[in-house]
Amino acid sequence: RLLAKFIYNLHGFYVDLYFTYLEINPLVVKNEQIYILDLAVKLDSTADFICRQKWGEIEYPPPFGRDAFPEEAYIADLDAKSGASLKLTILNKSGRIWTMVAGGGSSVIYSDTICDMGGASELANYGEYSGAPTEQQTYEYAKTILCLMTQEKHPKGKVLIIGGGIANFTNVASTFKGIVTALQEFQPKLVDYNISIFVRRAGPNYQEGLRVMREVGKNLLIPLYVFGPETHMTSIVGMALGKKPIPKETEVEFATANFLLPGGQSKVPIITLQLIK
Structure with missing residues (x-):
């Protein structure tokens, strides 16, 4: 009974402090007393x-x-203070291929695709932002990556892939505003370091997000290509690496959808694609 009560209370302690692992070895029971002679635990760092x-x-x-780069430590600190997910690992600071990907799964897919297309040696970073980060958090994340990109020049110029799948609840327009603010702040360096940007995103308010990105692209004076769900998620990787032709951008008109019509019927949004000549 004494040991059962101890284990029950220990489990509550385990859950309350967000442990992912707990080992007591050895544990001694003597004279109705429990003695922990050695203990090891692991914490869930995302609960910081x-x-x-x-x-x-x-x-x-x-x-x-290895010791974390200052930029990695900064993003880790932002991540620890947020309910969103902000991750950054620097692989090659001299690399020409940089990514700013929304979603953990998407980040793996984009990195794998870059490597499959022969870009492994030039892949500069791995990371992701997800979980509905705020506009300010996305700005800080984007600013950190742009700062890293503009530390060393590359003879072939550099590419930034701003990618993602179809978001479930992240406000694409809000997160893109944070990215746009960072891009505008770094505009002279983007030109000086010969940086090209490829964007592909979908999800809540993505139309507004893509519109804002296209508008700012007109003023950055660099190649900036914007695509939505009409373009396959990893297609922009082939474009960025020069393995696929870059199609003419499409202007997408969206009808407002009325999803709760009388009689339980639903109406699907009408999407019209028109090539801009």
Whole structure:
């Protein structure tokens, strides 16, 4: 009974502090007393913003057995203070292919596609932003990547892939505003470092997000190509790497959808594609 009560309370402690692993070895019971002689635990680092007051200041070991770059540490700190997900790993600071991808699954797909198309040696970073980050958080994330991109020039210029699948609840227009603000701030350097940008996104308010991105593209004075769900998610990788031709942009008109019509019928949005000559 004593041990059962201890284990029950220990489980509550485990859940309350967001442990992912707990080992007690050995545990000794003597004279109706329980003694923990050694203990090891692992924490769920994504719960840092919830448990920081309970945990205190926790230092996590650096990934891949190396010290984190200052930019990685900065994004990790933003991530720890947010319910959203903000991740950044620098692979090759001298690389010419940079990504700013929405979604963990999408980030893997984009990185795999870049490597499959022969861009592994030039892939500069791996990371993702997801979980409905705020406009300010997305701005900070984008600014960090642009700052890294503009530290070294590349003889062939550089490409930035702003990609993603179809968001479920992330407001694409809001996150894109944060990215646009960062792009405008870095406009002179984008030109100086010969940077081309390829965008593909869909999800809530994506029409407005793509419209804003197209508008700012007219003033950045760099090649900026914007695509929505009419373009396959990874198609922009082939375009960015010069493996596929870049099609003429399409202007997409969207009718307002009335999803709750009388009689339980639904109306599908009408999408009209028109090539801009």
